[in-house]
Amino acid sequence: MSMNTTAVIAEGNPWVSDLPQPRPEERRRGLLAPVETPVGRRQRPKLFYGAVAVGTVLLIVAAQLVLSILVSNGAYRVSSLQAEQKQLSRDYQAASEAAQKLSSPQNLAANAAALGMVSGGSPVYLRLSDGKVIGEPAPTSTTAPDKKQLVPNQLLTGVPLVTQKGEKPSQAVTDAATPSASKTEASQQTPGKKSTTPAAKSKTESTGPVAWDGPLPSPDTH
């Protein structure tokens, strides 16, 4: 087939397109033919995608289930921790109230006097530049004046001095916080749930004075 023949045909028949003529083998087969792929292979991916989709949905459902179990589990934990926090903040309040009360100047002065301490006289300074003593050193009286505490503080009613026998003052003011604490906590716990925090343990340990181990504290000099 040459260009000429096409041109000739086109001249004679203007409706004929001047596209290139199909090759003979193409003509034999016709213009349309089925794609030669097996039917089975085209359906297999569909099943796979479906499985993935369904699997994902199942996974999401399962995850949601697990999450909501965890969340509601957490709710109990949150609630028990909140109850514990309440208890701890009560303990904190009791302890800081006691500390403030015991560190009031009235209490400190009364205890210092009971222990036989006396206040110092005029201060004397040593000037480092020339080693000169500034001020007049004088010994203070060695007998503690028997002074009554004249500045009232109602909070100190019933707080014993360190020299008095019986309960320690620190226990008198924080009294009872210890034995009932674990009880209150237990009643606030949800049935069937165990406390996951070691608060109950530390409570039983906190009775009595704390023993000091390690070196004695000393000032740092530079």
Next chain:
Amino acid sequence: MRRRTSFAFVVVLAIVASLVYKLVDIQVVDAKALDAEAAAHRGTVITTYGARGEIVAADGTVLAGSVLRYDFIASPKDASTFERTSKSGKSEKVTRAEALKELAAITGDSAAGYEKQIKAALKENPDSQYAPLVKSVDVPTYEKIQALDIPWLAPVSHPARTYPDGAVAGNVVGYVNSDGEGAEGLEQKYQQCLAGEDGEETYQRSEDGVPIPGSTKVTKAAKQGGTLVTTLDADLTWFLDQNLAETVKDLGAQFGQISVVDVKTGEIKAAAQYPSVDPNNVDGVPAEYRSTAMLFSNMYEPGSTFKALSAAAMIDTGYATPNSHVVVPYEFTTPNGAKIYDAEYHATENMTLTGVLMNSSNVGMSLLGQNMSDEVRYEYYKKFGIGTPTAVDFPAEQSGILAKPSSWDDLTKYTTLFGQGVSATQAQMLQAYQALANGGVKVPLSIVKGCKLSDGTMIDVPKKTSTRVVKASTSKTVLDMLESVVQQGENSSVLKTPGYRIAAKTGTAQEPNENGVGYKEGVYYVSVMGVAPVDDPQYLVSVNIGYPTKIKMSSAAAPLFHTVMSQVLKTYRVAPSKSAPSMLSPYF
């Protein structure tokens, strides 16, 4: 065909638009209101407390703090025998009477009283669930009561105020009323800053009482009150309180006040008072001492301590020098015939102005000051702050009385020179001496540093605008003259503190009669004002003792002044003076 498509499209669009509108309306516009409504229907509402702020000393010591206290409410309807697990783990039955007895043993009230309350509640209403048995107990007591495991007794917490240092600075700190609002002192003045605001939270509860996750909604956030930082020193105040109480008792006096001011900053470091109210137990002192600090509210005729201000005016205008001569008799008659005497009889003496101050001579002061312009003198008093309340603006603060010179009669013209016919509060005298000691520059007194809000910002910080009252040289000269009181005066053996140069002025004022004419017989107000160290004035101490009966002279307050001044110098580690005392000559 095309028209139908576009019609359908428009319809769908309209539906979608209306749905979106409604969605936004519900989820955004009305969300809050609907949420609250829903929460109110289904949720549990709890109050979150916004605690009232603390009042602290300069070093952070808590002077007033907020705590939770617990009331226990019984439900009379259910108050019958119950079962509980005893300590040994056995189950035991407890009757109402037994339970009330246990409760009474803890609180110290009577079990019969509780029984009465429960019966009264039941009589009024057989279904009563409300009988408040126990009021305002602290945590240890709360724990003990909870341990009784009484099922018909429920705790309710409420905020309360506590004052750990009791009467120390109680007169300044003040206290709150039964509604928890400031009623006196700083509690009252700084109510706005201190007050907290309660918030509200709602949550949904599951069947077993546990909040459903994610259902907690803060409907109103709680606002914590600010912390009021004062300039006070609690330990020093206690020391002053204790020694003041001893001295007042020893002298058979009625009351007393001691204040300490930092000369350079005008900060009040201590304002002790006897009797001072213990805010934990307001009824513990007589009614007249319950309200407001006396340092601001108690007006008195300052007497001789006022002479330093008159002397400052004379020196500053060049009217007199420390060495101005005057021949001082015991008695002096004014041109109008009024008579002025010195406190004690003495032969006629040749004094300098220094000597007049040292001997605290009324006659000498009158003779020296009589030709000075009253107007000029009045202006100086005014500038020192006499007659106007201090910048502290304490609740119920008094302004004192300083009449205009035009209304001074012949006697007042003279008596004002030595502190009579004029009245002031201790705070005003402190302010005047502060200016005198601080090189002549007045720095307004203050008792708070500011109010620290929960976000850390400081508000209500006092303004410190300094004003010059007298020249720096005048300040130095007057202090040198006042040093003679400590070094050479009759109380010098008591007033001296080794190593330190101290300037002081004693005063014995009389208490005017209520009708304003004359003075009460035998009723005195003794005081000492002093500054140390003279070569670098740092602290100002004022000691006042009201109506002593055993010693009525200014020497009554001198030992206490010495004790206080030594303690102040010790507390603030003030270095001893480097220069020698001035030793101006009191006589010629």
